[in-house]
Amino acid sequence: MNIRSYCLEALIKVDKDKAFSNLVVKEYLDKYSFSSEDKGYFTNVVYGVITHKKYLNFLLSKYVKRPHKQQYWLKNLLMMSTYEIYFLSTPHFAITSEAVNIAKKRGGGAKGSFVNGVLRSIIRDKGKVIIPTDDNIKYLSLKYSLEEWMIEEFEGIFTDSTELEEFCASLNNKLPLTLRVNTLKTTKEELTQTLTKMGVEANDSPFVKDAVVLQKHVPVKTLKPLLDEGLCVVQDQGSILVAEILDPRPDPDERVLDMCAAPGGKSTHMAQLMDNKGMITSCDIHEHKLKLIEDLALRLGVSNIEAKKIDGTHAQEIFEKEYFDKILLDAPCSGLGVITNKPDIKWNKSIEDISEIAKIQKKLINNAATLLKPNGVLVYSTCTVTKQENEDIIASFLKENDKFRLDTQRRLYPHRNNCHGFYIAKLIREGE
Numbered sequence: 109m110n111i112r113s114y115c116l117e118a119l120i121k122v123d124k125d126k127a128f129s130n131l132v133v134k135e136y137l138d139k140y141s142f143s144s145e146d147k148g149y150f151t152n153v154v155y156g157v158i159t160h161k162k163y164l165n166f167l168l169s170k171y172v173k174r175p176h177k178q179q180y181w182l183k184n185l186l187m188m189s190t191y192e193i194y195f196l197s198t199p200h201f202a203i204t205s206e207a208v209n210i211a212k213k214r215g216g217g218a219k220g221s222f223v224n225g226v227l228r229s230i231i232r233d234k235g236k237v238i239i240p241t242d243d244n245i246k247y248l249s250l251k252y253s254l255e256e257w258m259i260e261e262f263e264g265i266f267t268d269s270t271e272l273e274e275f276c277a278s279l280n281n282k283l284p285l286t287l288r289v290n291t292l293k294t295t296k297e298e299l300t301q302t303l304t305k306m307g308v309e310a311n312d313s314p315f316v317k318d319a320v321v322l323q324k325h326v327p328v329k330t331l332k333p334l335l336d337e338g339l340c341v342v343q344d345q346g347s348i349l350v351a352e353i354l355d356p357r358p359d360p361d362e363r364v365l366d367m368c369a370a371p372g373g374k375s376t377h378m379a380q381l382m383d384n385k386g387m388i389t390s391c392d393i394h395e396h397k398l399k400l401i402e403d404l405a406l407r408l409g410v411s412n413i414e415a416k417k418i419d420g421t422h423a424q425e426i427f428e429k430e431y432f433d434k435i436l437l438d439a440p441c442s443g444l445g446v447i448t449n450k451p452d453i454k455w456n457k458s459i460e461d462i463s464e465i466a467k468i469q470k471k472l473i474n475n476a477a478t479l480l481k482p483n484g485v486l487v488y489s490t491c492t493v494t495k496q497e498n499e500d501i502i503a504s505f506l507k508e509n510d511k512f513r514l515d516t517q518r519r520l521y522p523h524r525n526n527c528h529g530f531y532i533a534k535l536i537r538e539g540e
């Protein structure tokens with residue numbers, strides 16, 4: 109089987125079986141020994157088609173009646189070929205002949221001719237298909253392949269139309285890989301030197317302390333020895349800022365609760381800020397995810413974390429009241445800020461989901477509040493941008509909890525900060 113057939117198979121899995129694209133991509137990369145060129149191509153095409161699904165459908169609809177109603181193999185073959193024509197520099201004759209071969213194998217000569225005709229027309233018209241601009245929401249939704257309700261949400265955040273479009277575009281672009289330096293085992297200078305020796309250029313993050321930003325794309329495999337040794341972890345700058353804002357102390361008496369902790373990125377970061385002193389209780393609702401926290405802690409040489417299976421919406425029934433000095437609530441959320449890495453989010457979330465998630469977030473923050481000592485710090489964070497899951501949660505919490513005040517509130521965006529979309533609010537519980 110050639111690489112395009114693997115791409116097609118993977119895309120059908122995501123489309124038909126509703127499998128997560130990152131899991132499917134990992135499965136294929138682990139299972140088959142693709143060349144490094146094929147690995148890059150496979151990842152690019154699978155993620156590319158999912159990322160640009162709506163736009164590709166729009167283009168195809170000019171030539172095929174109801175493209176999304178075609179057989180799974182046929183529509184995905186046309187989608188991936190159209191993606192290649194529009195977004196990659198592969199010679200057009202190669203795209204057409206490969207697609208025709210696959211179509212003949214899967215559906216016989218007639219399907220081969222059909223695919224040939226459609227792709228030739230797409231190549232002929234490339235760049236001439238205009239997206240109507242009379243309705244800005246529909247326009248952005250088609251151009252950047254986002255649901256219309258998402259654009260409506262984003263309109264509430266970016267009142268400037270140029271910035272709104274910049275943000276939408278940024279959700280389709282790759283972000284640089286950021287490494288959090290594990291200061292329990294090394295220093296930023298040492299890690300940077302090691303990377304330089306490996307031919308990997310890395311600069312200091314402009315806004316978080318213990319992180320370097322890689323200047324060019326590097327396959328994670330290259331970094332594997334450093335990751336295995338626990339010298340660093342792959343972590344987005346927005347995510348790193350969360351623990352910096354919580355600022356746990358390296359003090360044997362410091363008690364920290366991480367209410368939604370798996371896979372442990374922020375818990376282990378807090379541990380290094382605490383220099384392995386004090387205690388972090390890292391909870392998650394899913395038992396199987398506790399192992400992820402424990403394994404990461406082990407690899408990083410973290411020894412002050414205990415992982416516990418707990419449903420945070422009932423945390424106040426489990427822990428002693430006012431026990432913790434610091435609490436991190438990195439809440440489950442719609443994830444609209446991490447679409448760049450997880451394009452499936454574009455298609456598997458609805459506006460109704462947002463209200464449902466917000467209800468859980470409210471329960472979580474109310475539970476967290478009861479466990480915090482006077483003068484304690486509570487950080488609420490999400491990797492999403494909707495107001496409902498961020499400012500609205502904090503506003504309603506503050507309305508009902510007059511002992512708390514808002515100290516800091518930050519929003520981060522890919523187009524402004526070169527990192528995922530993040531929201532971070534730092535709340536202080538006043539002294540008695």
Ligand SMILES: C[S@@+](CC[C@H](N)C(=O)[O-])C[C@H]1O[C@@H](n2cnc3c(N)ncnc32)[C@H](O)[C@@H]1O
Pocket residue numbers: 347367368369370371372373374375391392393394397418419420421438439440441
């Ligand atoms: C945004 S992720 C946390 C990421 C983590 N803080 C990190 O930095 O690696 C949210 C986590 O919350 C967990 N979760 C969802 N609902 C929960 C609940 N009711 N109680 C505790 N954990 C929950 C999910 O399993 C998921 O692992």
